[in-house]
Amino acid sequence: MSIFAFADETALRGGLPAGLAPPLLYSGKVGETKGLVADYTVALAEAMGRKAELSLITRYRLDGYLLKGQMDVLCYTSKAWASNQDALDFSKPLFTKREVILGPAPMPKKVSDLKGKTIGTILQYVYPKLDPLFESKQLKREDSPSEEANLKKLLHGRLSYVVTDELFIDYFKLENPKFEINRERLFMQEYPVVCSISRKGRVTEKELNAAIDKIKANGKLEAIFKKYGATSK
Numbered sequence: 001m002s003i004f005a006f007a008d009e010t011a012l013r014g015g016l017p018a019g020l021a022p023p024l025l026y027s028g029k030v031g032e033t034k035g036l037v038a039d040y041t042v043a044l045a046e047a048m049g050r051k052a053e054l055s056l057i058t059r060y061r062l063d064g065y066l067l068k069g070q071m072d073v074l075c076y077t078s079k080a081w082a083s084n085q086d087a088l089d090f091s092k093p094l095f096t097k098r099e100v101i102l103g104p105a106p107m108p109k110k111v112s113d114l115k116g117k118t119i120g121t122i123l124q125y126v127y128p129k130l131d132p133l134f135e136s137k138q139l140k141r142e143d144s145p146s147e148e149a150n151l152k153k154l155l156h157g158r159l160s161y162v163v164t165d166e167l168f169i170d171y172f173k174l175e176n177p178k179f180e181i182n183r184e185r186l187f188m189q190e191y192p193v194v195c196s197i198s199r200k201g202r203v204t205e206k207e208l209n210a211a212i213d214k215i216k217a218n219g220k221l222e223a224i225f226k227k228y229g230a231t232s233k
Contacts (some may be wrong), residue, residue: 014042043220073197077195081191099187120141130163
């Protein structure tokens with residue numbers, strides 16, 4: 001049975017990767033899912049004159065649902081991460097995900113100058129630019145279960161450096177506005193975040209791109225990001 005059984009036949013069926021950290025996704029009231037990814041997926045559906053039906057789906061099932069047409073879109077992915085590029089369509093970028101190392105000012109201009117330092121990381125995460133330095137013992141990684149846990153360690157002085165996304169830093173600063181005083185960001189890499197689109201689903205690449213253009217032009221996307229202390233630009 002489809003996870004969207006008995007659903008509105010015209011609705012946009014959006015998949016939400018289970019386990020995303022706030023502000024990307026978090027639970028509200030019972031049965032209610034909130035967060036940046038949920039909000040802008042709903043906005044995209046509305047821009048197409050549709051309702052949104054959102055379902056939390058474990059990461060290892062996402063591709064299967066898209067390939068079978070059991071969901072229409074997944075709007076938190078990048079071609080750099082996609083394992084089935086040839087079997088899916090992709091929208092234009094929604095926003096750019098920027099990975100940085102946050103540490104005490106002044107930060108060096110390159111990662112190699114952090115030799116000997118301990119970097120806060122996420123358990124089981126892969127860091128293409130840092131993993132060779134971890135493996136060669138030039139840097140030491142200290143794993144935490146979440147982005148928030150790492151930033152709290154930084155806040156309370158239990159870590160000096162963390163690798164994270166600018167999005168998480170900006171969200172953390174909503175409740176900790178002085179958090180970045182005497183700290184700086186060292187840019188690592190960036191990824192354009194897009195929607196992957198099922199070729200057996202209810203929406204075409206053209207329709208979705210038009211919706212993306214619309215929520216960017218009318219300020220809806222930026223307003224959603226601003227609610228979480230971030231920017232879509």
